Amino acid sequence: MIKPAEAFKNWAGGFTDLNAAMGFAANGGIPVTAVTSAGKISKVRMEHIWVEAALDFIPSRGAKNKAADSWVEMDPSYKQYTYKKGLDAVAISGLDPNQLAQSFTASGTVNDAEGWATGFDPTILQNAQSQAQQKLQAYIQANLSNPTVGDIIGGRSIIAENYPILMGGLSVPVVLTGAHYDKLPASLQQQISYSFAQDIQGAMLNPTTLPFAQANNQKLTLSFRPATDADSQALQSLLPQGDLTSLSQLPQSIPSYLISVVPELKLNGQTLKTGSPLRLGEELPLTTAVSFAGRGQTLAPRTYYAVAGSYLAVNAYAGSVSPQTLKATQAQLQHTQSVLQSADTSQIAALNREDLLGDLFHAGGLGYYAQLTALSRLMGLQNGAHYTLAAGTGTFGYEPNVSYFFGFPRSIKPGGIALDIPLVSVTASDDGDAAHKKQYTLQTGILSSALESAVPEQLFTNAQNPGEAISAVKALQKASAAGQRIYHITPATLANIHHDADTMADIRNALNAGKEVITHTDNVSVPGWTGAGYIITDADTGAGAGAYKIAGGGNGGFITFLDDNAGIIGLLAAMIGVIPITAGLLPFLVPLLSFVIAASLFTVGLMLFIESLDGGSCDQGALLTYISLVLASVVLGVFFGSLGVVAWVLWFTGFLADGAIRSVFSNPAICRR
Known part of the structure; x- marks a missing residue:
């Protein structure tokens, strides 16, 4: 079908540059072609899917629907929007971005010649945030009556076209009609595949493939069950006799050589795939491949080595996270909590790992991707930029620590929560400026x-x-707070970095491939983890895309527990299904679920806030978050292209890590409800 150039820019997201709008659509998988007239692009031809509905069309044209007599073309996805700009928070605040950036940089040390920075004073930008919030709030109260979120931040609203009858055709010209389907064939669907083994060349063996839409936002889990009755009995023999009154009664380790387990991949509790037996503590090569409609596998399959004895939520997210899915998961967690509190032994005994760990880690995955897409949209409103999550995969869940003897696993012990979050995303700027897009992609x-x-x-x-958890940018922040130098590395300065051999090899390979790397000089630590964080970006493409890694090569984060939660989660991961949930476990399970329920309530609130941009409520916490993201954007614009970007990274990470996001919805409302 063909759309006028201006209408296409509006539909694609309110772009001011037509080439940027077409590029955003093409990178998102929509085939587009420019149609020129008098030497300039006047229209855009695009491939598109619409529906035909069986309706009572004759003679009322759908006004009265008694018995279907016609197939009527309908395209609810194509529409036009009115875009709201929102307030200019920087102008209202009176802040000078250049002066702010200079003051922040001057508070530390930046050595451009050697490529390092350190010692910045975060209170300079924190004070700027407070000043901007106070002035913007005063401006709103003095100048706006009953404002909505969209009035403050910006957003868009649909230009509604309400007709008493159906038009009987599409609103844009159709150049060519392809095949008709009662459902989309596999060739036109985004697919996701999983395997538990590879051949000698690294290709997936016996993969299980399903439409991405079937897995998107759903509870997909990887767990391990005893391979035989003998293995189940071996696990049972490690448990204390009688009632459990303390987690100290649980085994502090489980011998690997005694017990074999079978990996299981489940979708909403239904088994999709099982693998061959392996010993506890051995590594399972979980390989994931995403195939996009019309383009196939744009990235090579990715393998994550999951430790047998883990319990992992397997991520499959694209587009956005549904608030309804978040609410349903939260409700399921609350139901499980009420069952545990009921003291009804029959209901409690019926609970399984899917009810406990499955929902718990699924809530974590939903929360991560919900916040990523929602906050990226907020940043995009300020930046005049756009973000689409094409595919979020990886894992989120519990992994035990493994003790080795001459390279072979000897036992597993309580571990922590590990995240592996590879992302495929599409970004664009309204004006088509490459530097503008690169800044937003970095953010x-x-x-x-x-x-x-x-x-x-x-x-x-x-x-x-x-x-305390760790991630790549959190490691950079901790290193800076400890007085370490943060390097924008070149081959000449690599000798100043003192990380483990594998991390150094990864950094060296990135530099040899022409990438840019930011890291700190020495290890940092959180409970249960010691290592380095580093950022690898692509200098050649100018796209700003990067890999955010922690020691061990993971694209993610890690947290261990300082209390009994490590023991209880480890027990659930390894033994639920072998032993029943007894009254002795309840004092440990109920508080654990309470944490997750509270976090899911926060995430639901954030998603509902983002959904309300066109006319919902606005509170002070949300306003503070928005102002902080505004300042992040303008300060990055000043820093960009110099070592000062390291300073910006440290400040922005500190803003997120210090809990500003978590407390977004705790303050009184200032906008209309």
Whole structure:
């Protein structure tokens, strides 16, 4: 079908540059072609899918629907929008971005010649945030009557076309009609495949493939069950006799050589795939491949080595996270909590790992991707930019620690929560400016890494149960706070970096491939983890895309527990299904679920806030978040292209890590409800 150029820019997201709008659509998988007239692009031809509905069309044209007599073309996805600009928070605040950036940079040390920075004062930007919030709030109260979220932040609303009858055809010209389907064939669907083994060349063996839409936002889990009755009995023999009154009665380790387990991949509790037996502590090569309609596998299949004895939510997210899915998961967790509190032994005994760990880690995955897409949209409103999650895969869940003897697993012990979050995303700027797009892509990348530590802390820590997670940018922040130099590495300065051999090899390979790397000089530590964080970006493409890694090569984060939660989750991962849930476990399970329920409530609130941009409520916490993201954008614009971007990374990470996002919805409302 063909769309006028201006209508296409509006439909694609409110672009001011037609080439940028076409590029955004093409990168998202929509085939587009420019149609020129008098030497300039006047229209856009695009491939598109619409529906035909069986309706009572004759003679009322759908006004009265008694018995279907016609197939009527309908295209509800194509529409036009009115875009709201929102307030200019920087102008209202009176802040000078250049002066702010200079003051922040001057508070530390930046050595451009050697490529390092350190010692910045974060209170300079924190004070700027407070000043901007106060002035913007005063401006709203003095100048706006009953404002909506869209009035403050910006957004868009559909230009509604309400007709008493159906038009009987599409609103745009159709050039060519292809095949008709009662359902989309596999060749036109995004697919996701999983395998538990590879051949000698690394190709997936016996993969299980399903439409991405079937897995998107759903509870997909990887767990391990005893391979035989003898293995089940071996696990049972490790448990104490009688009632469990303390987690100290649980085994502190489980011998690997005694017990074999079978991996199971489940979708909403139904088994999709099983693998061959392996010993506890051995590694399972979980390989994931995503295939896009019309383009096939744009990236090579990716393998994550999952430890047998783990329990992992397997991520499959694209587009956005549904608030309804979040609410349903939250409701399921609350139901499980009420069952545990009921003291009804029959209901409690019926609970399984899917009810406990499955929902718990699924809530974590939903929370991560919900915050990533929602906050990226907020940043895009300020930047005049757009973000689409094409595919979010990887894992989120519990992994035990493994003790080895001459390279072979000897036992597994309580471990922690590990995140592996590879992303395929599409970004664009309204004006088509490459530097503008690169800045926004860097912002969303740093956000994705910061959330890899922020989300586990939201789920599993509070004032009574402290803990600290790690991610690439969190490691950079900790290193800076400890006085380490943060390097924008070149081959000449690599000798100043003192990381483990595997991390150094990864950094060296990136530099040899022409990439840019940011890291700190020495190891940092959180409970249960010691290592490095580093960022690898592509200098050649100018796209700003990057890999945000922690030692071990993972694209993600990690948190361990400072209390009994490690033992209880380890027990659930390895033994539920072998032993029943007894009254002795309840004092440990109920508080654990309470953490996750509280975090899911926060995430639901954030998603509903984002949904309300066209006319919902606005509160002070949300306003503070928006102002902080605005300042992040304008300050990055000043820093960009110099070593000062390292300073910006450290500040933006600190803003996210210090809990500003978590407390977004705790303050009184200032906008209309």
